Amino acid sequence: MSLRNLGNLLALVSIFLVTHVFGQTDFDWGSVAASDNLTWVECYSSTIQCSRLSAPMNYSNPSAGSFSLALIRIPSPLTGTASYRGPVLFNPGGPGGSGVEAILGFGAQISKAVGPEFDVLSFDPRGIANSTPVISFFKTDVERAAFDFGPHATDPTATPDVLPSQWAHYQALGRLAKDRDTAGVLAHVSTDNVARDMLRIVQAHGQTKLQYWGISYGSVLGATFATLFPDKVERLLIDGVLDMGGYFAPDFANEIIDADKVLQAFFDECHKAGPTACAFYANSSAAISHKLDTLYQKVLAQPVPAYSPSLPQYGFVDHPTLKNAILVSFYQPYSSFSALAQGLALLENGDGSALYQLSTPRVAEPVLAIVCGDAAKVTDDAATLKKYVKSIEKISSFSSIVAGVRLVCSGWRVNPDNFKGPVGGVTSFPLLLIGNTADPVTAIAGAKKTAKQFPGSVVLTQDGLGHTSFASPSACTIGHIQAYFQNGTLPAVNTVCPVTEPLFPLPSTNSTQTPRELHQEISLAEVTVELRNSYRRVARGGFF
Ligand SMILES: *[C@@H]1O[C@H](CO)[C@@H](O)[C@H](O)[C@H]1NC(C)=O
Ligand SMILES: *[C@@H]1O[C@H](CO)[C@@H](O)[C@H](O)[C@H]1NC(C)=O
Ligand SMILES: *[C@@H]1O[C@H](CO)[C@@H](O)[C@H](O)[C@H]1NC(C)=O
Ligand SMILES: *[C@@H]1O[C@H](CO)[C@@H](O)[C@H](O)[C@H]1NC(C)=O
Ligand SMILES: *[C@@H]1O[C@H](CO)[C@@H](O)[C@H](O)[C@H]1NC(C)=O
Numbered sequence: 014m015s016l017r018n019l020g021n022l023l024a025l026v027s028i029f030l031v032t033h034v035f036g037q038t039d040f041d042w043g044s045v046a047a048s049d050n051l052t053w054v055e056c057y058s059s060t061i062q063c064s065r066l067s068a069p070m071n072y073s074n075p076s077a078g079s080f081s082l083a084l085i086r087i088p089s090p091l092t093g094t095a096s097y098r099g100p101v102l103f104n105p106g107g108p109g110g111s112g113v114e115a116i117l118g119f120g121a122q123i124s125k126a127v128g129p130e131f132d133v134l135s136f137d138p139r140g141i142a143n144s145t146p147v148i149s150f151f152k153t154d155v156e157r158a159a160f161d162f163g164p165h166a167t168d169p170t171a172t173p174d175v176l177p178s179q180w181a182h183y184q185a186l187g188r189l190a191k192d193r194d195t196a197g198v199l200a201h202v203s204t205d206n207v208a209r210d211m212l213r214i215v216q217a218h219g220q221t222k223l224q225y226w227g228i229s230y231g232s233v234l235g236a237t238f239a240t241l242f243p244d245k246v247e248r249l250l251i252d253g254v255l256d257m258g259g260y261f262a263p264d265f266a267n268e269i270i271d272a273d274k275v276l277q278a279f280f281d282e283c284h285k286a287g288p289t290a291c292a293f294y295a296n297s298s299a300a301i302s303h304k305l306d307t308l309y310q311k312v313l314a315q316p317v318p319a320y321s322p323s324l325p326q327y328g329f330v331d332h333p334t335l336k337n338a339i340l341v342s343f344y345q346p347y348s349s350f351s352a353l354a355q356g357l358a359l360l361e362n363g364d365g366s367a368l369y370q371l372s373t374p375r376v377a378e379p380v381l382a383i384v385c386g387d388a389a390k391v392t393d394d395a396a397t398l399k400k401y402v403k404s405i406e407k408i409s410s411f412s413s414i415v416a417g418v419r420l421v422c423s424g425w426r427v428n429p430d431n432f433k434g435p436v437g438g439v440t441s442f443p444l445l446l447i448g449n450t451a452d453p454v455t456a457i458a459g460a461k462k463t464a465k466q467f468p469g470s471v472v473l474t475q476d477g478l479g480h481t482s483f484a485s486p487s488a489c490t491i492g493h494i495q496a497y498f499q500n501g502t503l504p505a506v507n508t509v510c511p512v513t514e515p516l517f518p519l520p521s522t523n524s525t526q527t528p529r530e531l532h533q534e535i536s537l538a539e540v541t542v543e544l545r546n547s548y549r550r551v552a553r554g555g556f557f
Contacts (some may be wrong), residue, residue, distance in 0.1 A: 014215035042143045047081035051217045053088075057117060062086050066217055068139065068210045070201040080201075082210060083143035085116045085135040087124045089111040094151040096447030099220045100134040101127050101498060102211055103227060106229025106253070107555045108204070109379025111142035118551030122544035123226070125535065126491050127498045131224065139210060140202040141379055148202060148382045151191040160186065164333035169402045171333040176402070179420055184450075187424030190381070194427065202379075205432035206386050208238040212245060222247035222441065227479045229253040229455060229557035233260050233387075235444075236436040236463055237515040243438040248498055252447040254460035254555065258283065261434040263388035263422055263534075265415035265556070266405040270458065274408050275343040275478050278317060278516065280305075283354055286517035317360060319369030330365035330372075333413075338372035343453035344480040347514045348549050354517070375414070375556050376421055384437060384556075385425035389433060393423045411453070415482035418556065437466030443507050444470035445504075446495045447490065451478045454557060471503040478511030481556075483548040485512040486541030495537070 040056040040063060047065040056063035064084045071077040091097045103123055105115035112135030116123075124133045140148035151157035152481055165171045166179060190199065211234075215223050224247045227235040232251035237244055256267040280298040283291035295301045309332060311317075316331035330338070338356070342349040349371075356367035385391070393401065398420055405412045444467050448457030457474065462472045477485040487508035496502040 014036065034290075042083055047079075049083070049217070051214075053086070056085070057140045060087060061116065061120070062088060063113075066136075066214060068213055070139075070198075072206065072209050078196075078208075081145045081152055082214070083113055083137040084214065085113045085120075085136070086132050087116065087120050089132045090129050093406075096130050098130040098499075099224065100132040100215070100218055100406035101194055101224045101226055101248070102214065103133060103135040104138075104225075104227040104231035104234050105135070105381065105551075106231045106557045107141075108225070108230040108233075108383040108557070109148075109377065109555060110230070110378065111139050112136045112142055114538075114551060119544055119547035122540055122547055124492055125540045126537075126544065127226070130499065134214070134218075136210070136214065138202075140198060140382065146196060148198065148379045150186070150193050150378055152193075152303055157378075162376045163329065164337040164372060164374075164414075167376050167421060168333035168336065168413050169398065169416050169420050170413040176399055176420070180395040180398060180423060183421050183424035185370055185424070186381075187426045190378075191426040199382050199386065199427040200429040202382050202386065203429060203431035204234055204237050204383065205241060205364075207234055208241055208432075211238055212242055215245075220247075221245070224248040224313070226250045226494075227252070228483060230255070230555075232446075232455070232463070233257065233458075236467075237432060239440050239444060240434075240436045240438050240468060241432065243440045244442040246442045246444070248442060248445075248501070249440070250447070250494060250497060251447045251460075251463075252449060252483075253452060253455040253557070254446050254457075254463050256459040257434055257436045257463055257466075259459075260384075261388055261416050263384060263391065263432060264401075264405075265418050266408045266412060268454050268456060268459065268557075269409045269415050271451045271456040272340065272343060272411045272453040274412065275346060275453045275497070276339070278451065278478055279343075279350060279353070282516040286515075290351065290517040290519050291354045292351075292358040295451050304361070305357065308357060312360075312365075317365035319365035321366065321370045323370065328369055330360060330368050334372045335360070335368060336411065337375075337414060338368045340414055340453060341373055342371055343478075345438050345484050345545075345549050346478045346516055346535065347485045347512075347545070348385060350516045351518065356449070371416040376417070377555065380555055381421055382427070385422035386427055386429060387431065387433065388422060390423040390428045391419055391425065392444070393419065398423060415454075415556070435465065435466070442501065445493070446470060446472045447475060447482050447494075448472060449475050449477050449479060449482065449484065449541070452480050452484075453478075454480055471506060471508075473504045475511045475512060476509050477514075478506070478516070483544055485514055486538065486545050487512050488541055491537045491541050491544075 047067045053062040066082045067079045069075045137144040169176045232254040235251040259267045278300045284298045288294040313332045316329040342353040402416045446460040467490035475482045493504045
């Protein structure tokens, strides 16, 4: 394995390490009192500030307790001058992604992208990470680890006839979650409440309207805000936009209609790149596809043992693990296709470890609580789920993975009467939506559909692969983002931004990133590369 490929692999593996490192933070959130106003203190580094804001658990019943939200910001260097423009709120998706972790990981790049007039502000949504109380059903990490959320447990086609026992597994989990929720937290972590929290943050900051940048699930949060508070939109950018109807159904089939385009690109570009750059090379695109089919058959007949030193954990690569690893690597093709090819080549030779490490669980407690709580209640029994899995089978070769969402929600028992769509409305400023031509988990059709619900909004297409525009550097895209935040300029309808990065860079390419001073003058092209690289290091499990 070349050093670069090893580097790629380690970068993906560091998903876990980053989470781990930030888990034992060097900042004590308990040292800041939660209050109704924003008092900022220096935290983590001299360029970053933190605060805790209280928010009512139930906005209709302020006496029903409160959340304490962890807020983090990179202040504008122009604070106090006439040029200062207030905060841009950022949400990294998930659902359940930590805004604190996002700002620590790539806040400096977000700041450079929007410009020095703005603070960049994010927050751990209610129930998440450093906000309290936190969503947690399990009493110990051992109990959590014993409850399988891996591909075998969440892919209804993992093995023939596994679905009924998976269904039972999530019925049990739904009961457990409800029984343990004695403080009644779960009914209040819905997306509409997070949108209300955003308005509260903005107002505590002394502004009247929201400036927002949300990616992936952050698009659901942004669209929900725009629906509930259409006259409070100053700027609203959503990138990696979900099919909103599908999110609230829940039926994620429409999200992955482009996943096979990414698969085809893997075959085509691997063939074009040649055997030096692509370890899974064969002499035609069809031959590479055939090799993959053979590999699927091989692990179906007999899974391959594996060991992940970073977890550390022993396991094996079976059919659902392989499928999941491939889809996970499609999130960031420009930095993971080489590693995927390497992993497939090793698997062919009986070594499953690299592939095993690429496959990350997608379901976790916050995902369940937020996705299943936001969506219409799922009452499907095992037979109904089986029909559903069958009905979306033709949509994509990865459809069984997203079918897992309906499966896990089938046991969910906390179903508050919260906002469940449809999104839409006439907003006080038009929305900017961004979609990649081939995004594996938020197909651009979602952006186009959502734009229709918000008159005047514009979809910018980034002509690349991967999940959200962060997957590939494009100075063109960041230029439009900056013009939108700074000048309120929307791209012309049908604007397409090119991506020029190779999918299989030659092993000699050195993509090591040089650390930059915050607010240092650098080109948009440099910002985009840094954003891609630092986002990759922080990206985590979860669907969006
Ligand atoms: C913020 O709130 C705290 C208590 O909630 C109060 O003591 C403090 O004076 C407030 N600060 C400002 C600037 O309003
Ligand atoms: C929030 O409070 C209102 C008014 O008391 C109540 O009707 C509603 O059920 C509460 N929502 C939740 C999720 O508990
Ligand atoms: C590809 O390789 C196979 C043997 O490995 C050979 O039979 C076939 O002709 C080759 N095809 C091309 C297009 O080179
Ligand atoms: C915003 O508009 C000003 C004046 O027209 C222009 O100089 C500047 O380049 C624009 N900024 C962006 C980011 O497009
Ligand atoms: C890659 O770049 C870094 C930083 O510029 C340098 O330290 C390193 O030696 C380079 N590696 C290779 C293989 O060129």
